[in-house]
Amino acid sequence: MRDDGRVTSAATRRRMSAGELAIWRALVDTTAELRRILGAQLLRDSGLSPADYHVLLALSEANGGRLRSSELAAEIDWERSRLSHHLGRMERRGLIRRDDCSTDNRGAEVSLTEDGTRMFRGATAPHARAVKRHFADALTPEQFEALDDILRTLQNHLHPEQAAITREDLHV
């Protein structure tokens, strides 16, 4: 174990600059604005809220189109009480189904209904067009490349173990 109290790199010793903090806030604000614009467009185009779409996307990418509610909560990063209320509303609209599993505490099994699958598929193309118009059309290929690099760097920083494994895999 490293003694973090004594051994500090230049990066951890220096303070964050005002410019860096401003870029952090611009990142948060710009992505929040894009999420708001794309969320409003999604609702107009498809009758789905961003929360609905997020749940349907996670289920559509899950094995067999079903997840335990605890897995779903982790996947979409919501508190379980918020998710439970939202799933109740989606169930009443016929978008998902919940089947109780009393054998363990991972929560009900949540699955896509046919209506939910159809609504999600219908929403996908207009949503992709909106992402293109408000986001992708703005950026050059060089900016996409730089953004890809930045996001991978941030992900490796957030998950250093995974980054190490990936590097090892590549160099075998």
Added chain:
Amino acid sequence: MRDDGRVTSAATRRRMSAGELAIWRALVDTTAELRRILGAQLLRDSGLSPADYHVLLALSEANGGRLRSSELAAEIDWERSRLSHHLGRMERRGLIRRDDCSTDNRGAEVSLTEDGTRMFRGATAPHARAVKRHFADALTPEQFEALDDILRTLQNHLHPEQAAITREDLHV
């Protein structure tokens, strides 16, 4: 007026690539993860939720530390009903005060209390340290420069009128 049905640029004609959509999703997921990590840290360090911090930040940057609730809702991009419930909870904790203004429909005047100001100031330094550790420490100066350029480009794309004014101002 341009006939958008006939005159389409290469950028608007082509479809978004799978790679671009993946980068969009990585951007949404990475910023969501950073917000979650920094939000949990904020709560541990300061007893403030990200929602509390967002409201206190907007008020602390407003003229005189006060905003109409409609302005506050626009500033932090929340629906007024959600904001109203949250302000009720913050008022009971003594962080903000609401004074009714019956003369117009812009909602109550929301202002920082002394306790709210103190809590916000106490939260700022640990929050900046967390932003540094989880975000800023990951990136090189070149990546910061590229990210700054990308965010400005996206903002100009979202607000073309403002971008035109800024360019004009610079070239006077």
